Amino acid sequence: AQSVTQLDSQVPVFEEAPVELRCNYSSSVSVYLFWYVQYPNQGLQLLLKYLSGSTLVKGINGFEAEFNKSQTSFHLRKPSVHISDTAEYFCAVSDPQGGSEKLVFGKGTKLTVNP
Amino acid sequence: NAGVTQTPKFRVLKTGQSMTLLCAQDMNHEYMYWYRQDPGMGLRLIHYSVGEGTTAKGEVPDGYNVSRLKKQNFLLGLESAAPSQTSVYFCASSQTSGNTIYFGEGSWLTVV
Numbered sequence: 001a002q003s004v005t006q007l008d009s010q011v012p013v014f015e016e017a018p019v020e021l022r023c024n025y026s027s028s029v030s031v032y033l034f035w036y037v038q039y040p041n042q043g044l045q046l047l048l049k050y051l052s053g054s055t056l057v058k059g060i061n062g063f064e065a066e067f068n069k070s071q072t073s074f075h076l077r078k079p080s081v082h083i084s085d086t087a088e089y090f091c092a093v094s095d096p097q098g099g100s101e102k103l104v105f106g107k108g109t110k111l112t113v114n115p
Numbered sequence: 116n117a118g119v120t121q122t123p124k125f126r127v128l129k130t131g132q133s134m135t136l137l138c139a140q141d142m143n144h145e146y147m148y149w150y151r152q153d154p155g156m157g158l159r160l161i162h163y164s165v166g167e168g169t170t171a172k173g174e175v176p177d178g179y180n181v182s183r184l185k186k187q188n189f190l191l192g193l194e195s196a197a198p199s200q201t202s203v204y205f206c207a208s209s210q211t212s213g214n215t216i217y218f219g220e221g222s223w224l225t226v227v
Binding site: 003009031036041042043044045046049090103106107108 | 119157158160205215219221
C-alpha cells in the first residue's frame with residue numbers, strides 16, 4: 001500500500017523568506033501526486049498536481065513542486081512567502097490504476113509565516 | 116458557485132445518539148467521499164461512492180454507514196455515536212477516478 005511521509009510537522013518562517021515543505025512517498029511505480037492547502041477552519045484546496053510530463057509543476061499562489069522519481073519525493077517550494085500562506089499543507093499520492101479512493105494523505109505540515 | 120456543501124457545520128452529540136451528515140455537490144460528479152481529520156493523522160477515508168446507488172468502505176469504516184440515493188447527495192450516518200468519533204468530517208467529490216478531488220468546508224462533530 002502507498003504511504004506518504006511529510007518530514008516536518010511544523011515549519012515556521014519569516015515573511016518573504018523561501019520555504020520548502022518536504023514530502024516522500026513509498027511507491028516506486030508510477031504515481032499521481034498532489035499538494036493540498038487547508039486554511040484555518042476551511043476545507044482542502046488543490047495547490048498543484050503531478051500526473052505525468054514535466055517534473056516541475058507550478059500551482060496556485062506562486063507554489064511549485066518537483067517530482068523526483070529516483071528519490072520518491074515531491075517537495076513543495078515557494079521563493080518568497082506571505083503572511084497569508086499560513087496554513088496546513090497536505091501531500092497526497094495515488095496509484096493511477098487504483099483510483100481516487102486510493103488517495104493517501106500525509107499527516108500535514110503546518111506552515112506559520114511570521115512578520 | 117456552491118461546489119460541495121456539508122450540513123450541519125457544527126454538532127454536539129451525546130454518546131449513543133445517532134445523526135446524519137449531509138453532503139451535496141452541484142458539479143455532477145460521479146465520485147463522492149467522506150473523510151475524517153484528526154490532529155496529526157491527516158485525512159482518512161471512511162466510505163466512498165463511485166456512482167449513484169453504490170457505496171464502498173474506506174480505511175476507517177467502522178461505526179459509520181453511508182447512502183447515495185441521488186447522484187448529488189452522499190449521506191454519512193452515525194448509528195450510535197462514541198467519543199472516538201469526535202472529529203472533523205469532510206465530504207469531497209471528483210468527476211472520475213484520478214481527477215482533482217474537491218472538498219467541502221467540514222463538519223465539526225463532538226461526542227460527549
